[in-house]
Amino acid sequence: WNEIIELFRAGMPLRKHRCRFKSYERCFKASEAVDCLHELLGSNQNFGPEVTRDQTVKLLKKFLKNHVIEDIKGRWGKEDFADDGRLYRFPPSSPLKSYPKKPSCGKEVIKFPDWNEPKAGRSQEHILVKSVTMNSEMWYKRHSIAIGEVPACKLVFRRELTQTNIEEIWKSMTLARLQKVLGLDSLDEVLDTKLVNSKHIVQNVYNVNKQGIVTLEDKSKELPHWILSAMKCLANGPSSSDLKQPTYSGFERDVFKTIVDYFGQMKEPLLTFHFFDIFVNVLGLLQKPSKAIEALQISCLLLPPENRKRLQLLVRMMARISLNQDLPPLSESVRTRTLMVQAFSRCILCSKDEIDLDEFLAAKLVSFLMDNYQEILSVPSALKSSIEDHVVHLQRVQIKYAGAVSDAPLPPPSFCHQISADEFEYQKATGSQEPLAALLEEIVLNKEISVKDKKKKLKQFQKSYPEVYRVRFPTPETEAMLFPEKTKQKPPILMWALKKPFQPFHRTRSFRM
Numbered sequence: 001w002n003e004i005i006e007l008f009r010a011g012m013p014l015r016k017h018r019c020r021f022k023s024y025e026r027c028f029k030a031s032e033a034v035d036c037l038h039e040l041l042g043s044n045q046n047f048g049p050e051v052t053r054d055q056t057v058k059l060l061k062k063f064l065k066n067h068v069i070e071d072i073k074g075r076w077g078k079e080d081f082a083d084d085g086r087l088y089r090f091p092p093s094s095p096l097k098s099y100p101k102k103p104s105c106g107k108e109v110i111k112f113p114d115w116n117e118p119k120a121g122r123s124q125e126h127i128l129v130k131s132v133t134m135n136s137e138m139w140y141k142r143h144s145i146a147i148g149e150v151p152a153c154k155l156v157f158r159r160e161l162t163q164t165n166i167e168e169i170w171k172s173m174t175l176a177r178l179q180k181v182l183g184l185d186s187l188d189e190v191l192d193t194k195l196v197n198s199k200h201i202v203q204n205v206y207n208v209n210k211q212g213i214v215t216l217e218d219k220s221k222e223l224p225h226w227i228l229s230a231m232k233c234l235a236n237g238p239s240s241s242d243l244k245q246p247t248y249s250g251f252e253r254d255v256f257k258t259i260v261d262y263f264g265q266m267k268e269p270l271l272t273f274h275f276f277d278i279f280v281n282v283l284g285l286l287q288k289p290s291k292a293i294e295a296l297q298i299s300c301l302l303l304p305p306e307n308r309k310r311l312q313l314l315v316r317m318m319a320r321i322s323l324n325q326d327l328p329p330l331s332e333s334v335r336t337r338t339l340m341v342q343a344f345s346r347c348i349l350c351s352k353d354e355i356d357l358d359e360f361l362a363a364k365l366v367s368f369l370m371d372n373y374q375e376i377l378s379v380p381s382a383l384k385s386s387i388e389d390h391v392v393h394l395q396r397v398q399i400k401y402a403g404a405v406s407d408a409p410l411p412p413p414s415f416c417h418q419i420s421a422d423e424f425e426y427q428k429a430t431g432s433q434e435p436l437a438a439l440l441e442e443i444v445l446n447k448e449i450s451v452k453d454k455k456k457k458l459k460q461f462q463k464s465y466p467e468v469y470r471v472r473f474p475t476p477e478t479e480a481m482l483f484p485e486k487t488k489q490k491p492p493i494l495m496w497a498l499k500k501p502f503q504p505f506h507r508t509r510s511f512r513m
Contacts, residue, residue, distance in 0.1 A: 012036045024072045027089040171198035173387045178298045190277040203305045214309040221306040235320040263347040270311045273352040297380040315373045
C-alpha cells in the first residue's frame, strides 16, 4: 500500500487544468491517473503485467475513498472514481498507513514448553529409578574425558511424553522455523500465536492419504459429494470415462459456475482471516522461490484441516484445468489460467477489513500456488524429521553433570516408577557402574593416545570414580602391569661430547691461500 502510494505520488505528472472557466494548479485528469498507475503497477515486481486497466480503476476508487486523492473541490470518501476527464489532486496530508511497530527488545526466541522443573517438595536424591543399558562406544563418544577433568554425573531417565506435550512441541518448532524463514524479529508483527491450534498442525502432518490430501476426522466438514463430482468433471474431463456427462453446449461453463458459486459463498477465505498477514508477508519472498515455497509449506500447516483439504483440492483442480487442452474454453474473452485466478483468488485469500490491495495480493499468491501446488501443499519433510528427532531425543535417557545445564529440558523425576530398596541398590551398581567401567576399559585399550595422556586420563578417572577404578585395578601391581617399565639404555658416548667447549675459531698460517 505505502509503496504504491509513494510511487504514484512521485510519478504522477501534475499540471495546470481548466474546468468550467476556472484554472486549477497541480492537478490531473482521472484518465491520466489511470494511465500512470497502470504503468507503475505493470512494472512493479509485486504486481506485474497481469494487472488490468479495470483493476487499476478499482484501486483508484480505493485511493479516493481513503483520501489518497481528492477531487479539485476537496471531496473524498466515496468510490465514485471513473476513467474520464474529471480533475483530481493529492491532499496536503500524508495518506501513508503506519507500519506495525517492532518490539523494543532484541530478537525474540520462541521458547519450547518446559515440563522439567521439579515440583516443590520432591527431592531427586530420594527417587528410585530404573536403569538403561548404554553401550560403551556411545558413552565414550558423548562423554569423553579428553578435554579435561571428569565431573560427577548421573543418569536421568525421561518420562513418556503425552499427546499434548508432543502437539506443543510441534507448534513451538513450527513457528520457530516459520519466523526464521520469514526473517522476522518476532511473529507478533504478523500473527497472534495464541490462535495457532497445535492439534491442527499434527493432524495436517499425519492424517493424510496416499496422495497427501488431508483426511478429516469429522466427516460432516467434508466437501459435498456433488461439488467433488463437479471438480473432478472439469479437472479430468472431457475424456473421463467414469462420469456420465451431459453433451449439451455450455455444459462445462455451467459446472464451472456451480463451483465458483459454492466457494464464493464461504464466510471466510480458505487461508482464514487470522493468517492473512502471514501469507501476505510471504509475497516478499517470491524473488527467492525456494524460500517462498518453504514459507508457504509451513504456513499452510497452521490451517484448520478442513481448510487445508479444500485448498488442496481446489488448487489442484485449478492447475489441472489450466493445463487441460481438451477442455472447451470456459470464457470467450479471458484465458483459462487468468479466469482461474480471477474466479477463486478472493475465496482463497482476503482480509477481514477488505484492504484495498487484497485483489492484487491474492492474485499474485494464487498464481504462485498454482505453479508450485504439489510442493507447497505437501508436508515439509525436513521440518517433520527435525521435530520427530527432537521428540525422540526428549524421551531418551540422558547423562547430567553436576552443576551443568542440560542440552534439552528434562522431565521432573516424579514421573519415575517407585521400586524397592533392594532393587534400587542392584540397579545403582549395575546401571551406573557398568557404563563407567566400559568407559574406563575404552581408555585402557585406546592405542591412539600417548602413555602420558593415558596416565593423565586414568588419574582423572580415579579421582572422580574411585570405586569403579578400584574394581578394575584392585592393587598397585595390576595398575603397574598396564605400563611395564622399559630397560633404560645408556646413550652412546659421542665424540663431540669429549671435546672441550666450543672455542672461537683462530686463523692459522696453514689456511692462508
